[in-house]
Amino acid sequence: MSVLIKGGRVVTATDDYVGDVFVDGGRISLLGEALDVTADTTIDASGKLVLPGLVDPHTHLDMPFGGTTTIDDVRSGHEAAAFGGTTCHVDFCIQGKGQTFADALADWHGKREGKALIDMGYHIAITDLSDPERLEELASLPEQGVTSYKLFMAYKGALMVDDETLFKSMEVAAASGALVMVHAENGDAIDVLVKQALAAGNTAPHFHALTRPPETEGEATNRAVQLARVAGCPLYVVHVSCKESVEPIALAREKGWDVWGETCTQYFFIDQTFLERPDFEGAKYVYTPPPRAKDNQDVLWNAVRTDVLSAISTDHCSFLWDGQKTLGRDDFSLIPNGGPGLENRLHMIHHLGVGQGRITLNRMVELLSTNPAKLFGLYPRKGTIAPGSDADLVIFDPSKRKTITVADQHSKADYNLYEGTEVTGDVETVLVRGTVVIDDAELKVEPGYGQFVARAKFGEELRPAALGV
Ligand code: URP
Ligand code: ZN
Ligand code: ZN
Numbered sequence: 001m002s003v004l005i006k007g008g009r010v011v012t013a014t015d016d017y018v019g020d021v022f023v024d025g026g027r028i029s030l031l032g033e034a035l036d037v038t039a040d041t042t043i044d045a046s047g048k049l050v051l052p053g054l055v056d057p058h059t060h061l062d063m064p065f066g067g068t069t070t071i072d073d074v075r076s077g078h079e080a081a082a083f084g085g086t087t088c089h090v091d092f093c094i095q096g097k098g099q100t101f102a103d104a105l106a107d108w109h110g111k112r113e114g115k116a117l118i119d120m121g122y123h124i125a126i127t128d129l130s131d132p133e134r135l136e137e138l139a140s141l142p143e144q145g146v147t148s149y150k151l152f153m154a155y156k157g158a159l160m161v162d163d164e165t166l167f168k169s170m171e172v173a174a175a176s177g178a179l180v181m182v183h184a185e186n187g188d189a190i191d192v193l194v195k196q197a198l199a200a201g202n203t204a205p206h207f208h209a210l211t212r213p214p215e216t217e218g219e220a221t222n223r224a225v226q227l228a229r230v231a232g233c234p235l236y237v238v239h240v241s242c243k244e245s246v247e248p249i250a251l252a253r254e255k256g257w258d259v260w261g262e263t264c265t266q267y268f269f270i271d272q273t274f275l276e277r278p279d280f281e282g283a284k285y286v287y288t289p290p291p292r293a294k295d296n297q298d299v300l301w302n303a304v305r306t307d308v309l310s311a312i313s314t315d316h317c318s319f320l321w322d323g324q325k326t327l328g329r330d331d332f333s334l335i336p337n338g339g340p341g342l343e344n345r346l347h348m349i350h351h352l353g354v355g356q357g358r359i360t361l362n363r364m365v366e367l368l369s370t371n372p373a374k375l376f377g378l379y380p381r382k383g384t385i386a387p388g389s390d391a392d393l394v395i396f397d398p399s400k401r402k403t404i405t406v407a408d409q410h411s412k413a414d415y416n417l418y419e420g421t422e423v424t425g426d427v428e429t430v431l432v433r434g435t436v437v438i439d440d441a442e443l444k445v446e447p448g449y450g451q452f453v454a455r456a457k458f459g460e461e462l463r464p465a466a467l468g469v
Helices: 076-085 103-114 133-144 163-176 185-200 212-232 243-254 272-276 283-284 298-305 345-354 362-376
Strands: 002-011 016-025 027-032 041-044 049-050 054-059 085-095 120-124 148-152 178-181 235-237 258-263 311-313 393-403 420-431 435-439
Touching: 002 027, 002 362, 002 393, 016 085, 041 076, 049 362, 054 076, 054 258, 054 311, 054 345, 076 085, 076 420, 076 435, 085 103, 085 420, 103 120, 103 133, 133 163, 148 163, 178 212, 178 298, 185 212, 212 243, 212 362, 243 258, 243 298, 243 393, 258 298, 272 283, 272 362, 311 345, 345 362, 345 393
Parallel strands: 002 041, 002 049, 054 085, 085 120, 120 148, 148 178, 178 235, 235 258, 258 311
Antiparallel strands: 002 016, 016 027, 049 393, 393 420, 420 435
16 A cells, blocks of 8 residues: 655655655655655645654553543544644553552553554553562563653652652663653642641642642752762653753753653643633643743743753643542542643644744654654654654644634543634644544544554664664
């Protein structure tokens, strides 16, 4: 099965030209000006952008959390992702307390099987190293293509680990070739602040932000940076939301340390005043770290422009407002933390970033696709348009106007974080490994098409099989 995409503006992290892309056997085969080839299918992309499929390095599908389970499973999460131009993502596989990593991974494979529409890998989220055998098992995971370890420095009493567990995991990663990811907030201090707020009768959603001040994120970020330096492992700080955590990452990177950071779409758009919306609507914006004071948005744009932060993810962790978020109607600490976003990352970043002159198209591709692919062992199979790479491609109309609304989203969430936002630019056609997955606003593949991707170790390349290296 071959596909010829004709006359589009091909944009990667480094290139920008008008040309043709010829896809054969699921991979990109030829690139050129007016290619003289015949194909089973020809797609006219004139006037459109042809982008590498987006890679989302931070999602939570079908995840038990906050006394409930995220509403998007792999099936609905992938539909939302594909309609937003995401063709591959890395989801968090959570180790239950006392559970082996093998059992946790089996659970996550079970959630994927028969449901996947796009490709996916797993980070392992470590919650319990009390059995000494777990350290040995942890060291073996990169050989199975699970090449990143995630640790939560917050959510006391649930996912949070102590510094001993964090540091031991970092030491294992330094030897095994894994990248360590941290949710950086001081969970102990936050736990004290939450209890004090509730004792004073402060139960409304906006106390979620007031009990997680930016300094608690800055402190934990710096602690993780310093511990990673001692352990000698590479570090990736997830969902950076504020100046206090941008600063230690900037300093570490200035020194040439192996530290990277991501932020998420929502932090550019939603600020802490959203949490004050009446009639419990503020609960829609209860995610962690919380929406911050608006001046942090310029700090984050500067950070992604200057490569202090290297990726933009969604942290898609969707709950129904009616029935799940409402668990915390009388106590903000019981509102499940998380929000939907898989479907609108490209819409929002193209509109706010490229459309408003904050980042270039090349940088957008780097932040949404190439850098996540490189950092998480998927490059160059994913994250670029080059001969031999998987034909994961997005044909994007940069001038089409779209109003983002829950009414036509594909996530099962009953709200959209960006409701009513009018953006310029929309996804038209999406291919995963050369097969059209989305076209003409319709899903074109059956559940089960998506594959698990065994990722390369940190700093190594995932070579396209056909190149034989
Ligand atoms: O509120 C959030 N971010 N929920 C998902 C879990 C996490 O902390 O990433
Ligand atoms: Zn987190
Ligand atoms: Zn998350």
